[in-house]
Amino acid sequence: MDHKGYLLVMMQPPPALEEEFNAWYDTEHLPERLSVKGFETALRYICISGFPKYLALYDLQSAKVLESNDYLKVSFDNSSPWTKRVTSRVKVERCAGTQIYPGNQITSTASRLLLLRFSSLTEKASEQIIHGMHENYGGAPETIQIRILENKTPKGIDYFGLVELRAPIAEKINLEKFGNLANSLDLINIYAKY
Numbered sequence: 759m760d761h762k763g764y765l766l767v768m769m770q771p772p773p774a775l776e777e778e779f780n781a782w783y784d785t786e787h788l789p790e791r792l793s794v795k796g797f798e799t800a801l802r803y804i805c806i807s808g809f810p811k812y813l814a815l816y817d818l819q820s821a822k823v824l825e826s827n828d829y830l831k832v833s834f835d836n837s838s839p840w841t842k843r844v845t846s847r848v849k850v851e852r853c854a855g856t857q858i859y860p861g862n863q864i865t866s867t868a869s870r871l872l873l874l875r876f877s878s879l880t881e882k883a884s885e886q887i888i889h890g891m892h893e894n895y896g897g898a899p900e901t902i903q904i905r906i907l908e909n910k911t912p913k914g915i916d917y918f919g920l921v922e923l924r925a926p927i928a929e930k931i932n933l934e935k936f937g938n939l940a941n942s943l944d945l946i947n948i949y950a951k952y
Contacts (some may be wrong), residue, residue: 796823808947
């Protein structure tokens with residue numbers, strides 16, 4: 759099975775820039791990203807519990823899309839003047855990698871998204887995280903799908919647990935289901951579609 763890639767970007771614009779930030783995202787940035795071969799979805803969310811305020815999530819045919827000429831032509835030093843202006847004034851956390859579970863699903867049009875991040879782990883941690891996510895959310899009637907994304911960093915692997923929800927869900931987590939990996943949980947955010 760070919761595993762899909764992803765790009766996940768969390769952003770916090772300053773209040774004075776927020777209107778322009780949203781206009782830039784909706785009228786230039788999302789359409790530009792969707793025009794890149796290999797980008798399958800481009801969705802925005804607003805945080806209703808947690809921080810930072812905005813999330814953009816892109817499903818990719820594979821992680822290699824971010825190394826393609828099509829992507830590099832509109833990214834980094836080749837970004838538009840508007841992109842450079844906005845992103846120079848916004849706090850941005852960008853993560854990218856591979857969807858390790860189930861491997862080939864794309865983001866649905868869920869009304870809510872729960873995002874958990876487990877930081878600085880090893881490859882051995884993936885099975886326990888998958889197990890813990892299913893134990894916590896797999897049987898819930900609110901759950902549409904669960905996916906696990908991996909982001910390799912200099913400090914280890916960060917795992918993102920994504921739960922797409924058809925309705926709000928209780929924020930309580932049974933940390934015992936993650937064993938000692940619960941100590942690496944450093945982000946729990948709930949988002950609504952933007």
